[in-house]
Amino acid sequence: MPLRRGYHQPVIEQTPPQPPARRPRRRSQRQIEESATIKAEIVTAASEVFAENGYALTTLDAVAKRVGLGRTGLLHHFPSKEALFLAVLDREREWAQERAGGETGTTGLDTIRELGVFLGRDAAARTPLQLVHVLEGEAIAGNEAAARYVAERLVKVRDEIRRRLEHETPAEDLETVVTLVAATINGLQKIWLLEPDAPTIPAFELLMDLLDNQLTTD
Amino acid sequence: MPLRRGYHQPVIEQTPPQPPARRPRRRSQRQIEESATIKAEIVTAASEVFAENGYALTTLDAVAKRVGLGRTGLLHHFPSKEALFLAVLDREREWAQERAGGETGTTGLDTIRELGVFLGRDAAARTPLQLVHVLEGEAIAGNEAAARYVAERLVKVRDEIRRRLEHETPAEDLETVVTLVAATINGLQKIWLLEPDAPTIPAFELLMDLLDNQLTTD
């Protein structure tokens, strides 16, 4: 009983509970969509597949099938698996920036609560969060592109937290608090991915309350 | 420039900065070691390789080479890659239990600080922690055996935290506090793996202090 199947368990599109088959659209005739559009579609599909399988187990066939292409059709738009992967990472950066950028400029202790948007709250958050956490695992496991992306993202997250706290926290504690908040958000995200019913949002609010009490009574 | 190489980037033992080649021992003659001993050695080596590469990217060749065997020699002791993987998970469970079991029976608010042993404090903690976090990534990415192990481990961690807190915390807050502590420990572990210099231990102690203040002033 192999873990998945014989070889490297690609699991390509082994989705039995999915009769409409995702959307293997007719594309042959009438490919009105310009190159930019279909590239965006491919990146979207690839994000999902990478999020579900990780980099190593993702096959180009799985991505191609999801956009209704053959493998070589896909390779026409992205010359290699890595190129596609890097495009997915670029897209992910944009998403994160949009989500964090909503309230740029705000500072102070209460605005840090806004970082709760990075917790899993709805189904729409699942794919991007899952992608990030799968990539973090692969970064630890030595995937260099993933490691670069993860390291860069970690710095951004810390910067964003620090920006909102640096005028409210004693300087000698700042990095400690930043580390605590960053770690807790990350850990709560993972718990949400693995156990969706755990009270992750109350836990985050509890931490915010604890920090509030601490920092305002000093 | 492929991410690693042509196909599935095995990276087997591509360790250029490692002249002594880990320990490809002479074993041919004098195999005094009984079966149990060599199996333990294999599991140790496999833990390291799985921790470094994850399940998908680990090759039997890499494990075999590290114990000084050929691939088929290894397959004599473990009939398949999955069997070896399950043995590694069993070993990991024992390690975790030993580390947590040190102070069984203790209860109360201060004893929760002892959970700091699960943070990365020294180099020896790196392999087991890295293994856990890589497997968590693969669990999210659909590796069933990893998912089972991770889910089981998550329950154990929560139980251990809950046991130490249930007499000190208002019942309606218990699961929230447990979630917060579990998430923070996990997130701090990951930060330690990715940024070893971050103040993860002070961050953990800060959380402990915050909880202390909160729970003792109610």
Place this chain on the structure above:
DNA sequence: GTCTATATGGCGATAGAC
């Protein structure tokens, strides 16, 4: 722009010699 071959190579597992 997308397809059908095809080349190339890696990996897991088995058979059989030593």
Place this chain on the structure above:
DNA sequence: GTCTATCGCCATATAGAC
């Protein structure tokens, strides 16, 4: 108990037809 083949499978990537 370990080795040297070998089989079978699957993935990336390229070449060339439509």
